[in-house]
Amino acid sequence: MSVKFSAQDIPALSPGFRLxxxxxxxxxxxxxxxxxxxxxLAAGEILKRCDGTTPVGDIIDNLKIQFPxxxxxxxxxxxxxxxxxxxxxxxxxx
Amino acid sequence: MTNNGSSATLPKPLWLxxxxxxxxxxxxxxxxxxxxxxxxxxxxxxxxxLNVFREARDLGAVQLGLSGGEALVRKDLEMLIRGASDLGYxxxxxxSGVGMDENRIRAFKEAGLDHIQVSFQASDEELNxxxxxxxxxxxxxxxxxxxxxxxxxMVLCFVLHRHNLSQVAQILDLAHSLEADYVELATTxxxxxxxxxxxxxxxxxxxxxxAEAIAHEYQEKLKGKMKIYYVVPDYYEERPKACMxxxxxxxxxxxxxGTALPCHAATDLPGLNFPNVRDHSIEWIWNQSEVFNQFRGxxxxxxxxxxxxxxxxxxxxxxxxxxxxxxxxxxADPVCGKSPHHQQLAALAQAATARxxxxxxxxxxxxxxxxLSSG
Numbered sequence: 001m002s003v004k005f006s007a008q009d010i011p012a013l014s015p016g017f018r019l020x021x022x023x024x025x026x027x028x029x030x031x032x033x034x035x036x037x038x039x040x041l042a043a044g045e046i047l048k049r050c051d052g053t054t055p056v057g058d059i060i061d062n063l064k065i066q067f068p069x070x071x072x073x074x075x076x077x078x079x080x081x082x083x084x085x086x087x088x089x090x091x092x093x094x
Numbered sequence: 095m096t097n098n099g100s101s102a103t104l105p106k107p108l109w110l111x112x113x114x115x116x117x118x119x120x121x122x123x124x125x126x127x128x129x130x131x132x133x134x135x136x137x138x139x140x141x142x143x144l145n146v147f148r149e150a151r152d153l154g155a156v157q158l159g160l161s162g163g164e165a166l167v168r169k170d171l172e173m174l175i176r177g178a179s180d181l182g183y184x185x186x187x188x189x190s191g192v193g194m195d196e197n198r199i200r201a202f203k204e205a206g207l208d209h210i211q212v213s214f215q216a217s218d219e220e221l222n223x224x225x226x227x228x229x230x231x232x233x234x235x236x237x238x239x240x241x242x243x244x245x246x247x248m249v250l251c252f253v254l255h256r257h258n259l260s261q262v263a264q265i266l267d268l269a270h271s272l273e274a275d276y277v278e279l280a281t282t283x284x285x286x287x288x289x290x291x292x293x294x295x296x297x298x299x300x301x302x303x304x305a306e307a308i309a310h311e312y313q314e315k316l317k318g319k320m321k322i323y324y325v326v327p328d329y330y331e332e333r334p335k336a337c338m339x340x341x342x343x344x345x346x347x348x349x350x351x352g353t354a355l356p357c358h359a360a361t362d363l364p365g366l367n368f369p370n371v372r373d374h375s376i377e378w379i380w381n382q383s384e385v386f387n388q389f390r391g392x393x394x395x396x397x398x399x400x401x402x403x404x405x406x407x408x409x410x411x412x413x414x415x416x417x418x419x420x421x422x423x424x425x426a427d428p429v430c431g432k433s434p435h436h437q438q439l440a441a442l443a444q445a446a447t448a449r450x451x452x453x454x455x456x457x458x459x460x461x462x463x464x465x466l467s468s469g
Contacts, residue, residue, distance in 0.1 A: 015245060015247065016208070016209065016246070016247030016275065018184060018208065020182065022154070022156060024106050024153070024154030024156075025106075025154070029156070031156065031157070031184035031208075032184075032209075032247070033186060033208070033209040033211065033247050033249050033275075033276060034157060034159070034186055034209075034211075034249075035157070036108060036156060036157060036184075087318075
């Protein structure tokens with residue numbers, strides 16, 4: 001059963017996981033013990049906003065400034081559930 | 095990916111394994127280091143290592159494994175960690191824990207170390223200390239707890255073989271009680287010392303099957319709490335593993351004296367003139383050197399690999415294993431059911447199953463190394 005995020009929930013990268021831009025890969029990656037996942041543009045843009053203090057609602061508002069012509073609410077919630085399943089992020093309640 | 099010499103089409107290294115020393119206070123007979131460890135006395139200096147890190151990072155490497163031997167033997171380990179961390183590596187220390195204390199764990203943290211993997215030889219003190227030839231079990235437990243307390247992700251590694259494979263349940267109970275985040279049940283890789291001791295280390299088929307069932311049971315039971323990696327021992331498989339994800343594809347090892355290797359066991363291969371970071375840049379070694387291009391892509395393959403639809407998945411398996419067991423590194427890895435040599439491997443596994451006599455293990459130390467590698 002996947003965890004569902006609400007607008008008030010605060011996502012944060014899990015301990016031991018690191019997000020960084022990799023020039024050689026030309027994308028954001030997640031690094032963890034002895035492993036790496038390359039992220040597509042959308043995933044990178046969402047995860048870099050998961051700073052452990054910003055609620056999902058604000059993350060979405062912020063993304064809409066940068067990508068005004070997209071209807072992205074549902075995509076963000078779906079991605080956060082997937083990222084949580086993969087244990088990349090944790091969910092904190094506001 | 096075929097190599098036509100143009101670096102635009104070449105893969106980039108992602109993984110740098112820095113074997114900073116072959117000195118080790120443990121003597122595990124399953125070690126995959128080469129038998130001639132005693133010849134690697136002329137270790138790279140701190141500055142030479144930092145230069146290796148910089149050049150590999152420029153090329154794209156992002157995961158750094160600090161290993162050995164026992165990396166803790168290097169007094170400059172803190173400096174190496176700090177240098178690597180400043181360059182943006184995700185830094186992994188792969189260690190027995192022997193030579194570590196709380197001060198060092200704290201200093202590593204301050205230097206930017208991301209992860210410490212502590213290896214155990216068994217789930218109980220007696221067998222652990224027998225395999226390691228070192229009274230280290232209690233110290234390892236203490237180090238594992240400190241790793242947790244200093245907020246590193248905790249990864250425990252157990253190398254499995256005939257002598258401890260029946261302990262898988264106890265091993266996983268121990269890992270769970272130490273609150274490990276990940277457990278690697280690593281199967282012995284038969285290179286170097288492990289190959290020398292193969293007949294004494296190969297498990298029986300019954301042991302393998304039982305261990306697999308227990309590992310899967312715990313994977314289910316501890317889902318979301320502790321991640322368990324379990325790989326079926328090679329010799330009991332029908333499909334070869336995508337060794338190193340392909341030769342010269344993502345993986346670069348640098349041995350203590352600066353020898354650059356496409357995998358840490360590659361010195362087992364004859365006739366290859368391995369480049370040294372003291373003579374060449376990492377860029378040249380990765381892109382231009384003959385060794386790193388030797389088995390890159392698919393052009394080097396013979397049948398059955400050449401026409402095999404699975405070659406893009408497994409890259410023909412492991413070159414070292416192909417050489418060690420068939421005499422030709424261009425042959426298919428004999429783990430593959432399609433290899434004409436597969437029966438030999440099956441026979442080895444069969445013999446291990448039938449074996450009841452215990453032969454003495456040859457422990458990994460400098461004295462044995464000198465004896466085995468002279469002449």
